[in-house]
Amino acid sequence: MPGVCQRHPRYAVLVGFVLVATFYFLIPYAPEHRPDVHFMSMSDNDLSSRVERSTRIYDKLLTNRQGLIKKFGPTPQDIAVFPPDKAPWPPYTVWDFFPAAFNCPHEVERLGALGDGGKWVCGISRVQEKPDCIVYSFGINYESSFEAEILENTKHCEIWGYDFSVKSFGPEIPKSLTHRTHFKAFGLSGADKHGPDDTPPMYTLETLMKLNGHTHIDILKIDIEGWEFDTLTTLLKPYVSSGLPVPFGQLQLEIHIWQKTFDEYLAWWEMLEAVGLRPFWTEPNLVYQNYNKQGTSDLAEYSFLNVKGDNIFIKDPKRPFHPDGNHPHGHQ
Structure with a gap:
């Protein structure tokens, strides 16, 4: 049995147009086309x-x-x-x-x-x-x-x-x-x-x-x-x-x-x-x-x-804290 698109070519064109438009609006612009916008990447999950x-x-x-x-x-x-x-x-x-x-x-x-x-x-x-x-x-x-x-x-x-x-x-x-x-x-x-x-x-x-x-x-x-x-x-x-x-x-x-x-x-x-x-x-x-x-x-x-130095709010600690609390006060 012939497919729907074969029987209704105008319908096929409409479906194709909707799909193209959907991909156009869902896929974000590449960063190189928008240098003023900074997109979030997977690396933004880290503190730095x-x-x-x-x-x-x-x-x-x-x-x-x-x-x-x-x-x-x-x-x-x-x-x-x-x-x-x-x-x-x-x-x-x-x-x-x-x-x-x-x-x-x-x-x-x-x-x-x-x-x-x-x-x-x-x-x-x-x-x-x-x-x-x-x-x-x-x-x-x-x-x-x-x-x-x-x-x-x-x-x-x-x-x-x-x-x-x-x-x-x-x-x-x-x-x-x-x-x-x-x-x-x-x-x-x-x-x-x-x-x-x-x-x-x-x-x-x-x-x-x-x-x-x-x-x-x-x-x-x-x-x-x-x-x-x-x-x-x-x-x-x-x-x-x-x-x-x-x-x-x-x-x-x-x-x-x-x-x-x-x-x-x-x-x-x-x-x-x-x-x-x-x-x-x-x-x-x-x-x-x-x-x-x-x-x-x-x-x-x-x-x-x-935002300067390596304090705990902008940098992860260089080594893990010890439960006994034996850290010098100078460590940031």
């Missing part, structure tokens, strides 16, 4: 490929930032941090120039309270069983839900907390986990000031790490009410000139952009980028804005990943 792809995305942002500065400037000195509400109305704020455009290559999870106090962390699973996990937290302010969740989500992480305005961690930390906490009523600063007449005592991060016998910090949280500019400038400048990686894996930072011009802030931010810090999360501090009834949101929370 994911970090590389995130870097390409962030590099595109750097070009876009320069274009935005030229559009509203044309120089950084011409940009207002928060433009006045008058004609011609420029539709931007300072935060639009610095989005958190780096993709964390792991899970992103908020640790701690919703609202003020909690922080966004990239890949807490990476230190879940790390025997030499080190966390530093500057700025406690009676609220330690962030630190409590780190302790509860990891087996070995120890936390060094510093705040001269309080006497201890907040009540959120269970008593069963306090043996992994260490607290001092010190302040973080760009210079050491801890003599008999210095109240409160102030230390640089470098000095505190030496006192504690640490060469690397996995997670660093800083909330020091505007002093982050001087403190981080002092800390990071040597790494800008040397090219060496900074001694921490990621940074949770509240930024207080009080009395800063755009060009000052841009130079400081570009210093963070120069040492390898890439923002993967941000949110404005709306609690502060609400209580102060201000028209501008001049506080923002940022979380950064350090």
Whole structure:
């Protein structure tokens, strides 16, 4: 019996057209025809490929930032941090120039309270069983839900907390986990000031790490009410000139952009980028804005990943962790 296609040649043509069109739209364009698009390959399942792809995305942002500065400037000195509400109305704020455009290559999870106090962390699973996990937290302010969740989500992480305005961690930390906490009523600063007449005592991060016998910090949280500019400038400048990686894996930072011009802030931010810090999360501090009834949101929370060196968030460990925990604190 003759086939359907033989009896109905027009039907055969229609079927052939549908098949060709289906293959055309289902098969992706070859990368060589779309150089601006980076396709996911099987190799993207490994950590280094994911970090590389995130870097390409962030590099595109750097070009876009320069274009935005030229559009509203044309120089950084011409940009207002928060433009006045008058004609011609420029539709931007300072935060639009610095989005958190780096993709964390792991899970992103908020640790701690919703609202003020909690922080966004990239890949807490990476230190879940790390025997030499080190966390530093500057700025406690009676609220330690962030630190409590780190302790509860990891087996070995120890936390060094510093705040001269309080006497201890907040009540959120269970008593069963306090043996992994260490607290001092010190302040973080760009210079050491801890003599008999210095109240409160102030230390640089470098000095505190030496006192504690640490060469690397996995997670660093800083909330020091505007002093982050001087403190981080002092800390990071040597790494800008040397090219060496900074001694921490990621940074949770509240930024207080009080009395800063755009060009000052841009130079400081570009210093963070120069040492390898890439923002993967941000949110404005709306609690502060609400209580102060201000028209501008001049506080923002940022979380950064350090993409230089071989810290645990961007590189797999060179050798497996041992269950006895006999790893030097300097291993990253």
